[in-house]
Amino acid sequence: MATTAEKFLKPEVIRQVARLDLRAKFIVEGFISGLHASPFQGFSVEFSEHRKYTPGDNIADIDWNVYAKTDRYYIKKFQAETNLTGYLVMDLSGSMGYTYRQELTKFEYSISLAAALGYLMIHQQDPVGVIAFDQKVRQSLSPKSKRTQLANILSLLASLKPSGETAIPKSLHQVAGMMRHRSLVMLFSDLLGDMEPIRQALYRLRFSGHDVIIFHILDEAEALFPFEGMVELEDNETRETLLVDADGIKADYLEEVESFRAGYRKECRNARIDYVPLHTGMPFDKALMSYLLSRQARG
Amino acid sequence: MDISLINAGLAAGVTLAALPFILHLFMKQTPKHIIFPALRLIRERQKRSRKKIKIKNWLLLLARMALLALMALALARPRLWSNTSLGDREVPTALGLVFDTSLSMDYEQSGKTRLAEAKDSAYEILKKTPESSQVFVVDSAEPGIPPPLSPAAARKRIEALSTRPMFRPLNDAVGQAYTAVSESERDRHEVYVLTDLARSAWDTNRAVDGLDKLKKVKNGVATYVLRFAPKDVTDIAVSEAEPSSAVATQGESIVIRAKVRAQGPAVSRVVEFKLDGVSKGKEAVNIPANGEVEVKFTTPKLDPKVPLHQGLIKLSGAPDPLPFDDTRFFSFKVQPARKVLVITDRADDAEYITDALDPDPDTLPVGASRSFQVKRLLAKSLTASDRDTFKDYTCIFINNTQSLKEDDWGKLNAYIHEGGGLIIGLGNRCEAENYNSSLVAQVVPGKLEKKTHIPNGTRFGKVHDFTHPLFARYAREIEPELARLPVLAYWKVTPAQETRTLMSYADGAPALIERTLKGAKTGRVLLWTTPLSTRPDLESSEAWQEFPKNWTFLAVMLETVPYLAGGTAERLNYTAGENVILAIDPTRRFKNYVIQQEDSKTPETLTPPVTNDSLVIVSPQPLGQWKVTAVGANGEKESMGFSVNPPLSESQFVPLETAQLDALFGKDNYQLADDPKGISEVVKVTRLGRELFPWIMALILIIVTLENLLANKFHREAGSRVAAGATT
Incomplete structure (x- = not known):
């Protein structure tokens, strides 16, 4: 039976808490x-x-x-005697603002997770910063380990709004250029773009000596496809629509999602990047555990 | 055309057909509009699926094309291995029907002979043969290319077929059919061989005739071998019935030796002996399974007044499926024993000749007649009365005799010119001077040059003329046997004019010379350049060879006397198909010869032969006793006769092996069938080819199923992908 504290790991519960801190x-x-x-x-x-x-x-x-x-x-x-600089890299694309069940959007889920990670890192006295991008880097906060940094992080995260199209590869190249020391890059994105340029951008980060954790966040509806009957689907970034038989396409779609994730999983494994597939219905502990494991490996 | 409605009001119900459409319009769902950022994943899926769908569509298209093609193909009813480009029955056909009419086809089973069954099958074949066809009916017993017949005429021809003794192999008959059929210009060419496939009817050492002609026919000639072989053959046969001698001696009895053979289980039968139509004896015999028993019958003492006897050995007791071999016929002549004189210097030089011609009766089988009476004289004791009685002898031997007086040679010369026969054997005792004297040279066929001793010996070599009566009976056997016999010495002789060398030694020197002397009658002299006797001690210089101890000596001696008597050893018992040669008295001239088989109502008349020494009757076929009556110009008659029996091989049913059939026709060049169903099947397969219709239908079924499965699968996938793909 979940304790009172543990219930906050559930997105539907945390949604009811308004303050990010x-x-x-x-x-x-x-x-x-x-x-x-x-x-x-x-x-x-x-x-x-x-x-x-x-x-x-x-x-x-x-x-x-x-x-x-x-x-x-x-x-x-x-804890280790050396500190690890972390960057919370937030995708501000319009698709990240999506939620089907009107609960947590992918972006809200991302900033909740990012906030928690920031909280953890600050308490571990690791310097942590924030970078947000859409077509390019829009916001950034230099990494620091002071207690006051947490408030800054939370404040920045709370102010971010997803909108419009995104250019993940270009932005990641930009991010790579911004980081001077070996850092832990924690990317929060739905990665809905062409895989190959994103893959190259991730490799760029790795070649620069950074450790990368990708929190690949999809909406619960995107991951599970709960639709039925004839539905007209619209891409909120490109405004394209497609009329489909949801029941008929479900298996194919799920297969495609799995293939999509498997593609990233494989590329990340090759590049020694931690890949954490998530959707907005999943508890946060999985993501946090991934961070800790990664942190431990580098500690 | 007017159409009226009985219940017009109900026709309004037709409008209900619109109901499903209306329901469709009303119940049409408005799709729910959903924002879905991962739409690109669906698009990705579509993009990748498009190639697969293309392949699947191609597969479907191919399956459907194959279906249509196969359906069309099935309707065309294709076939494999067809002999003609046209498959239907109405193709004008050149049809060869080769009937095995050998006696074994008389074998009766289930109330029908093999030939009757073959005929029935032939009728069935003719029923299915178009009227415009040409039918060539070949009777295996009749040579010559058969004429083309209409199916109706062929039917009549077939009805008239009957079995006959086999005297030429079916290989020839098939060749006749191939020749006739291959020359026909009909569209289809077929030859049916209707036979029991008894080995006796075929020459398995060579292929059937006319195979080369088949290659010239565009569509080939289909050969069907229809086998009417009996099952579980059982047959009781008289396999042999021979008098102990072809010429019996007057006043003596003769033994008839018969063999009865069973093919199948052991049986009991009664064997009956008839002579000149009168039963002379019966004997019950038990024949073991697949075994043989011998029976002997003795004739009564033969009446000198009856010169020819004809008899038979017959089986009775139970019906036999193959009747032709239940009886066997024989003939023999009766005449006085022929007198032979043997003149020698030493008594032992006459022994071998005497033993060959007139052996001690105690050494002969019981009932054997005495054909020759040999008188032996020493040359030194020849008396005037002896010389005067030379004419009483059929022939005279002078063997290893030093010399004869001129008077003796003179008498012998006269004897020969009156038709007598003289045989001279030259040995170590002979004096060349005596034999080469001018008087004697008129008689002796050559000049004696010298005695020739061969240090390592030579052998009898070449027989110059196998058709010569002395050798004809054992033509195949005698030369190799003689060539085996060593000859240590012989007289070198230069043959005189108008003589012929019948046999030589291996070194080419003459061994046997014949001279014919024309006088009132034709007389002959035979000169052996080595003696017709030998010595027990082979080391002795007087032992020139061992010829008299060999069976060939006996065979030649037994042929010599009849030959010199004016005719060959007469044969009166023949196998069907052989030419019959009857000796006739050359001194008498008859107007014609009337020949008649005992069961025949139409006698045949032959004119006298030019040579007037033998009458040749070409291949008489009906089995049984034959009478030949020589009719003189003044109506005087002289009776002769002979017997014709079936070949023994025909009563011993041994079927042909498949390998032998392959060798006869060529592997894969013929179809073999045993029963009417099998016949129809092989004919159908060869004529129409193997029908592919069932296979194509099966293939169509498989492809229909496959197409359905594919279509269902593909459509489900495609439908699920984009039910109504509308993008903006």
Whole structure:
């Protein structure tokens, strides 16, 4: 049974929280709570992992809560001594503002997630910044690790509005040019564009020495295609329409979505990029877990 | 054309046809408008699917095209391996019907002979043959190219066919049919061979005649071998019935030896012996399965007044499916024993000749008649009375005799000029001077040059004329046997004029010379350049060869006496198809010879032969006893006769193997069928070819199913992709 904190991992719940800073806090707390309740232990905002106690370790480092649960001695291993600069890269395309069920749009889902990640990173004292783009980079916030940075991030994220067409590859090249040090780039996008130029842009980021996590966010309707009967579909960026039999096309469409994701998954694996396929109906913990795993690998 | 309605009001119901359309209009859904940013994924899908759809559409198109093509093809009813370009029955045909009329076709099973069944099948074939066809009916017993007949005329010709003894192989008959059919200009060419495929009717050492002619026919000549072989053959046959001698001696009995053979299970039969139409004996015999038993009958003492006897051996006791071999006929003459004089210096030089011609009766089989009476004389003891009685002898042998007095040679000369026969055997004792004297040279066929001893020996070599009566009976066997016999010495002789060498040694020197002397009657002298005797010790210089110990000596001696007597050893028992040669008295001239088979009502008359020494009757075919009556100018008559029997091979049914058939006709050049259904089937297949209709229909079914499956699958996919693809 989900705890009160954990319920904030659900998009439909977090949607009811209007303030972004609270959203971020609730999501992270829910995530941390879930981590402690689950057998998958080892992460927290204060320390990076647990390890078995061995004679010679400081007794003060023993995590007594874990001992109480497992009857074994674990000590907390504290965060890495070096900090990792993170960039929350937000796609402002019109398609990101889409929601079928009038719940969280892809963009709202993205900024909620981005806020939570920003929250996590600031609490880990990692410098974190924000870059938003559509046809080109529109907004940016330099990465910092101060506590005040979180407010700046949340403020910027809250002010972003998705609209119009997007040029993901061009923007990513621009982003790559903006980053001088090795960073962790966290891209939030529906990637609805030609794959090949996007792939090249991602490789550019990787060749520049950056680590990349792609949060590939689709609307729940885009991922599950819940339509029935004859429907007229309209692309909100290009205004193109197509009349289709939803029941007949569903299997093909889902196959295409899977193929679309599989294409990115394969390219990302080749480029050693973390690829996290998401849709707006999915809880946030998956995305956060991906970040932490990535963070741990680089810590 | 007026149309009226009985219930016109109800016709208004036709308007209800619009109901579905109205419902369609009213119930037409207005599609829901949805913003959907991932539309590009659907477009991507469409783009990638378009190529697949194209391929699938092509597949469908091909399947439908194939369907139409196959349907058209099926309606055209194609066929494989057809012999004619036209498939229907009404094709004018050159039809050869080769009937095996050998005696084995008389085999009766299920109440019908093989020939009757063959005829029935032929009638069926003729029924299906267009009237404009040419039919060539070949009777295997009749040579010559058959004339073309209409199917109706052919039917009558077939009705008249009957079995006859086989004296030429079916290979020839098939060749006749091929020749006739290949020369016909009809569209289709077919030859049916109706036979029981008994091996005895075929020459399996060569292919059928006329195969080369088939190549000239554009569409080929289809050959159908229709087999009417009996199943589980059972036959009881008299396989042999021979008198112990062709010429019996007056006042003596003769033994008739018969063999009865069973093909099939063991049976019991009664064997009956008839002589001159009168039953002379019966004997019950048990014949083992696939076995043979021998039966002997002895004639009564033969009446000197009856010069010719004709008899038969017949089976009775139960019906037999093959009747022709249940009886076997024979004839033999009765005459006094022929007198032969043998003159030698030493008694032992006469022994071999005597043993060959007139052996001790105790050494002969019971009932064997004494054909020759041999008198032996030593040259030194020849008396005047002996010389005066030379004419009583059929022939005189002078063997290894040193010399004879001039008076003796004179008497012999006279004897020969009166039709006598002299045989001289030259040995170590002979003096050339005596034999080369001017008087003797008129008799002896050559000049004695010298005795020739061959250190390593030579052999009898070449027989110059196999048709010579001395050798004709054993023409094939005698030369190789003689060529095996070593000859250590012989007299080198230079043949005189008007003589002929009948046989030589391997080194080319004459071994046997014949001289014919014309006088009141024709007389003959035979000169052997080696003696007609030998010595027990082969090392002895007097032992020149071992010829007298060989069977060929006996064969030649037995032929010599009849030959010198004015005729060959007469044969009176013949196999059907052989030419019959009857010896006639050259001193008598008859007006004609009337020949008649015992069952025939129409005798045949022959004119006397030019040579007037033998009467040749060409291939008499009806089996049984034949009478020949020589009719003189003044009405005087002299009776002769002979017997004709079927070939033994015909009563032993052995079917042809497939490999032998292949060798006869060529593999794949013929179709074999056993029953009416099989006949129809092979004819249909060969004539029309193998019908592909069922296969095409099956293919159509498969393609229809495939097309349906593909169409359903493709349409479902296409329908799901864009039910009504409208883009703006």
